[in-house]
């Protein structure tokens with residue numbers, strides 16, 4: 001075999017270099033740090049002994065698992081019924097339901113957390129009315145609040161993936177089961193559910209991984225419940241008694257938990273990739289009036305409850321305030337305040353996200369191409385490498401950056417660059433995957449046909465493949481933008497006053513009890529996100545699956 | 549237009565030898581077909597000629613020039629795929645113009661040649677349409693025009709008709725052949741449909757397991773298959789596998805012993821005969837024939853022709869062709885029947901390696 005020296009080799013080299021500097025180096029930095037004793041600087045296993053042996057950290061680990069599985073279970077219980085009802089039965093306003101679900105998905109989770117406090121906290125405005133009709137809501141602080149927020153936040157993953165999985169089961173299969181005498185429920189549990197298991201489980205997996213990685217929600221509504229993500233953060237940042245070695249060890253524990261669950265899911269679906277030829281698309285069935293009303297009620301209840309936080313936030317942002325105190329009536333006081341006090345925060349958020357997205361699109365498209373079209377060992381390795389950002393929580397990634405980028409040769413802490421680089425590496429894999437999956441739908445021989453007609457490989461890519469990929473690239477870019485502008489956990493670790501972003505400011509405002517400014521900033525984030533979501537819908541021809 | 553020479557081409561994939569020492573010469577202007585069952589390496593060979601995959605060893609010469617290290621886009625080829633590979637975002641005329649634009653032809657010339665090519669494939673009125681507004685057959689015509697308009701040295705087609713329905717397939721097949729004749733482009737065509745290959749080709753190369761079994765004109769291929777594999781793959785053939793041969797070439801098959809002197813000295817032989825050469829009882833009793841008694845177990849009537857499948861014991865089944873079935877009374881399943889296999893129409897093969905044994909007589913077809 002001759003080594004092919006074309007532009008793709010160049011792209012490969014650049015990508016490997018980027019992954020080495022922004023992924024492997026920081027993560028090996030934190031890995032190494034986890035073996036260093038805090039006071040003596042010796043190499044030791046003591047950090048792990050404490051992280052796994054001390055009751056304080058054991059509790060954090062167990063709590064992480066509880067909120068992880070709790071969030072996953074809640075998301076699954078909400079997502080599956082919604083998916084089944086909207087794909088198999090006639091439900092009016094399906095597009096509206098999807099749009100609202102997607103909006104709930106892309107808004108930052110900690111917005112949900114504090115909105116629920118406003119609704120169900122000690123003085124929450126829903127608590128009294130609910131108590132009057134005899135519903136005693138447990139305290140929002142603690143497991144109930146965390147799992148409630150995670151369930152309502154992450155169910156759209158399960159819903160969207162399951163719905164698209166259900167759409168690929170040929171109607172004949174389910175009819176055959178019915179012909180063999182299986183009733184509705186039996187058919188669902190013995191045929192339909194096993195067939196969509198891969199889709200359901202990848203949605204559930206996402207819910208789990210994001211739940212245990214989430215930092216904002218437990219620190220806002222966690223009350224006394226400490227999870228690994230918050231504990232790790234405190235170990236690094238607390239003024240007194242910080243312990244980076246121990247924090248690194250808890251980071252590694254967090255990564256290992258994520259990896260184990262990812263591996264378990266892969267193992268569970270190992271032989272299940274049975275995408276058959278789609279003979280006949282299932283046609284939604286019309287339900288009898290009473291059942292139909294119940295189905296509509298359930299679907300709308302799920303989606304509306306999950307949208308409540310956003311509505312509350314928007315409502316709050318327009319209440320009149322005087323300082324941090326709400327007055328009766330409406331006004332733009334909160335917006336005036338943020339424009340006066342922290343205008344740079346808005347600019348920072350947009351600038352960092354846009355720059356990161358630009359970089360992501362440029363490299364992500366090319367790397368996606370390599371993964372989809374080149375079956376070399378290097379491409380395979382790259383594919384696995386790019387799984388890392390899915391698994392590593394933002395807190396850990398942020399800490400890893402701090403560990404290696406606070407000394408020369410790359411002394412970047414406190415700069416805008418480090419935040420942009422973080423957003424870039426955390427979101428790059430999503431763009432890579434989007435462009436690779438887009439390419440897999442474009443037959444390779446179309447490009448070959450162009451080459452056979454005399455176009456060089458680069459020319460064929462630009463003239464034929466790129467135009468066909470463009471809608472996918474733009475949708476992927478918008479998705480990256482949405483997640484980048486909503487990023488909290490890693491920015492919280494890397495920001496300094498000058499480089500503060502909107503999510504960080506919102507988080508700090510909530511902690512300070514400045515709900516007005518938090519709501520106004522959140523509304524700006526929500527509006528930006530909403531516009532981007534609408535653009536993705538428009539570009540991808542209303543495919544909700546573009547979001548997962 | 550160019551002559552293509554393949555010298556000792558081999559190519560392996562992990563676990564498979566996709567091409568095993570292929571030597572071929574494709575003459576200028578010839579319509580040359582690669583025929584063989586699925587997985588025999590046809591596509592691999594075609595793509596090797598195109599330059600889309602690199603052979604492990606051997607040489608490809610196009611027009612006398614070694615192109616081993618010439619990338620696909622400089623080989624001056626036209627390529628037509630089974631799934632059309634039309635550029636979905638370009639109009640019909642832009643699709644056809646693509647190759648001319650990469651060759652930087654002047655605009656008026658491009659317009660003129662595109663129009664002419666579209667007329668040739670009967671799509672003159674569809675120039676501005678987008679591919680998804682065309683039927684499968686029309687898309688394949690666009691692909692054909694796109695490949696031919698650049699006047700390539702060689703035209704390569706990989707099962708271009710497989711995705712079309714039967715009627716269209718025949719129509720487009722005849723069009724392809726007519727176009728190729730009128731333009732005189734050297735064409736290499738891949739198919740696994742032996743009937744299509746027989747109708748369309750100047751010469752056919754039959755492949756199996758990465759090896760060439762035979763290269764011959766359709767007539768010769770049918771009349772003198774070089775191996776048992778070719779015999780059974782091309783057309784229909786009754787194969788009497790691994791028969792015993794007595795001293796002096798005596799065959800102990802059938803009612804009367806008969807002798808094939810050219811088999812003298814062999815212990816075993818595989819015999820074969822086409823259904824249309826099997827003689828049914830009402831014909832004159834043949835002296836030089838293997839004569840078998842059997843029971844008809846299936847009668848297939850297909851209008852223009854009919855077939856008897858006759859079980860002759862020992863698991864041997866003979867398919868016999870019935871000429872002009874409407875002019876005679878057909879037998880029914882269960883009837884006993886006597887058939888004759890004329891010695892002069894028998895093919896003989898070595899059971900060990902499947903190669904043809906010359907029976908020492910000139911074939912009537914030649």
Ligand SMILES: Nc1ncnc2c1ncn2[C@@H]1O[C@H](COP(=O)(O)OP(=O)(O)OP(=O)(O)O)[C@@H](O)[C@H]1O
Pocket residue numbers: 561562564565566584585586587588589590591592593740
């Ligand atoms: N990229 C590849 N990697 C590994 N094996 C391959 C690859 N391409 C082809 N093969 C193998 O090489 C052999 C020949 O394949 P090829 O595609 O040339 O067959 P074919 O004759 O065109 O078959 P078909 O009629 O089904 O198209 C097969 O065994 C196939 O599995």
Ligand SMILES: [Mg+2]
Pocket residue numbers: 590591592706
């Ligand atoms: Mg093939």
